[in-house]
Amino acid sequence: DFLVQYLPSIVITLANFLLPLIFGMTIVWEDYSPGFEIRLSLLRYVSLRLASVAVLLVTLWSRITCNNNNSISITSNSSISDCQQCGYNINYPCWETRVGQEMYKLTIFDLITSLVSVLLVEFPRKMIVTHCGCGLARWMGEQEFSIPDQVLHIVYGQTVCWVGTIYCPLLPLLAAIKYTIFFYSKKLSLMLNCRPATRPYRASSSMFFFFIVLLLGLLLSWVPAIYTIGGIRPSQACGPFTGQRLPWAVLVTAVQALPHWLDSILEFFASLLFAIILVVLSSLFLFYMTTLNNAHARVINQLKDELAMVGRDRAFLAKQVKATSKGGEAGRHRVARGRTS
Known part of the structure; x- marks a missing residue:
């Protein structure tokens, strides 16, 4: 057993x-x-x-x-x-x-x-x-x-x-x-x-x-x-x-034993009118959250583009600094050779 x-x-x-x-x-x-x-x-x-x-x-x-x-x-x-x-x-x-x-x-x-x-x-x-x-x-x-x-x-x-x-x-x-x-x-x-x-x-x-x-x-x-x-x-x-x-x-028995005013409130919450209001408010809230989410997504994409642009600018500036430093070194070498000659 x-x-x-x-x-x-x-x-x-x-x-x-x-x-x-x-x-x-x-x-x-x-x-x-x-x-x-x-x-x-x-x-x-x-x-x-x-x-x-x-x-x-x-x-x-x-x-x-x-x-x-x-x-x-x-x-x-x-x-x-x-x-x-x-x-x-x-x-x-x-x-x-x-x-x-x-x-x-x-x-x-x-x-x-x-x-x-x-x-x-x-x-x-x-x-x-x-x-x-x-x-x-x-x-x-x-x-x-x-x-x-x-x-x-x-x-x-x-x-x-x-x-x-x-x-x-x-x-x-x-x-x-x-x-x-x-x-x-x-x-x-x-x-x-x-x-x-x-x-x-x-x-x-x-x-x-x-x-x-x-x-x-x-x-x-x-x-x-x-x-x-x-x-x-x-x-x-x-x-x-x-x-x-x-x-x-x-x-059901407990609801029937409630006071009349409280029973009326519960009847409103159980009515079709309240359901329609709830659906409309939920739809508006969902639309708002969807719009907010799309706005955040656009901001994120813009920030990503800005970060990529900053990265490209930094790479370009690094190349410029490197080229300038090489040119300065070449000029100093020519001046040094002229003095020795």
């Missing part, structure tokens, strides 16, 4: 640990250019990590919402009608807790894998390469510290934290503790075990890519949150929304 409960988290963590190593070894034989090779590797890492979380969420959804008939017949003898009595699978009386447990497991196993990688892979590799002169040590070489891999690791953990926050509010605290340990363990490994990467990486392009990946993780985390709030009935056995048809109903 213990292995069955923890098997999804173990498989996902091992896949996130082993498959990038396999990708790194196989891409060497695919004969891509260095820049495209880095982009393709990052795309594979991102797809693997986000897809693993998405597959886990879809599997949990199919079990909780009674859309997987095979899972129902295997896990219990309850019929579809019994499963649909409460609007969710009766085998998960506290289904929010089950989803939160899976996110806890992913977070904890991710930390364990990172520590095991530092203590049992990177440190021994450094010792072997340093103190052993065999062919295996020369073939392995020192560990490279790959910034993109480490950043994508953090993005994956942040996505798991976002997904699980609505089900387990203490998960961000656990994630903060996890990343504190992760930071200092990686810092120690970097200082003691690793060497700089052989391939340089442009910070400007990589930052844009990492923000895009982080945005994808945020969008992925929105899907279960929105569906939980407005698409599935909360568990009736536990939780703060027991007895409600949907968690969204709590917000």
